[in-house]
Amino acid sequence: MATPNVDTSAVTLAMLEDRLQRLQYAINGDDVHRPAAEQSNDLPPKASAAARLRTLERTLKALTIRSHAVSDILQIHQQYPELFHPTDEKTVPRTLHPASLAHLILAHENLYKATSAQLSTLHDNSTIPDTAPLVKLIGLEPRIARVEAKQIEQAREFAELRLRSTRLLEDWYRTGVLDMGEKWADWEERLRDCEIMVRRKEAAKKREEGML
Numbered sequence: 001m002a003t004p005n006v007d008t009s010a011v012t013l014a015m016l017e018d019r020l021q022r023l024q025y026a027i028n029g030d031d032v033h034r035p036a037a038e039q040s041n042d043l044p045p046k047a048s049a050a051a052r053l054r055t056l057e058r059t060l061k062a063l064t065i066r067s068h069a070v071s072d073i074l075q076i077h078q079q080y081p082e083l084f085h086p087t088d089e090k091t092v093p094r095t096l097h098p099a100s101l102a103h104l105i106l107a108h109e110n111l112y113k114a115t116s117a118q119l120s121t122l123h124d125n126s127t128i129p130d131t132a133p134l135v136k137l138i139g140l141e142p143r144i145a146r147v148e149a150k151q152i153e154q155a156r157e158f159a160e161l162r163l164r165s166t167r168l169l170e171d172w173y174r175t176g177v178l179d180m181g182e183k184w185a186d187w188e189e190r191l192r193d194c195e196i197m198v199r200r201k202e203a204a205k206k207r208e209e210g211m212l
Contacts, residue, residue: 020056024059027066
């Protein structure tokens with residue numbers, strides 16, 4: 001029966017082999033002409049952990065020689081290992097010189113002062129306004145809602161009254177101005193005809209009197 005340590009080692013090696021194979025495929029694709037050291041790590045199923053680890057090291061070394069990108073990444077990992085491991089934001093970076101840290105703090109001095117002033121203002125209870133007027137205003141909210149509804153209703157009634165007034169004004173203008181103008185013109189024409197008839201009769205009467 002396998003021990004837990006052996007099982008853990010086998011699982012870890014299997015994961016490393018899988019990652020290395022995916023890395024090989026990402027870099028080389030299906031290139032069949034790559035060196036034999038970079039070929040798939042086909043080992044016997046019962047190969048020891050040490051043999052599998054040596055095979056992984058040889059494959060990675062060959063891949064490093066063949067690919068400049070892998071070589072550069074390994075060099076960066078060797079020089080700056082903290083870039084490949086997430087660190088706590090509260091932890092001071094070990095790669096920064098104390099002078100650099102001091103310069104970084106001084107560069108944010110104004111921000112620290114502003115934040116401190118804001119926190120002091122928040123802790124000062126004297127600057128918090130009295131809530132009594134706000135509570136009273138909230139209590140008046142139902143009345144305000146009723147007043148707003150009444151204003152909306154009045155606005156609707158005013159709009160209806162304006163429409164009715166406009167229609168009445170149009171009717172008055174049509175009947176009281178336009179129609180009366182036509183009637184006055186008709187009356188003037190009749191009056192002119194009457195005047196003409198009267199003048200004709202007067203002229204005829206004068207002629208009759210002159211003949212007598």
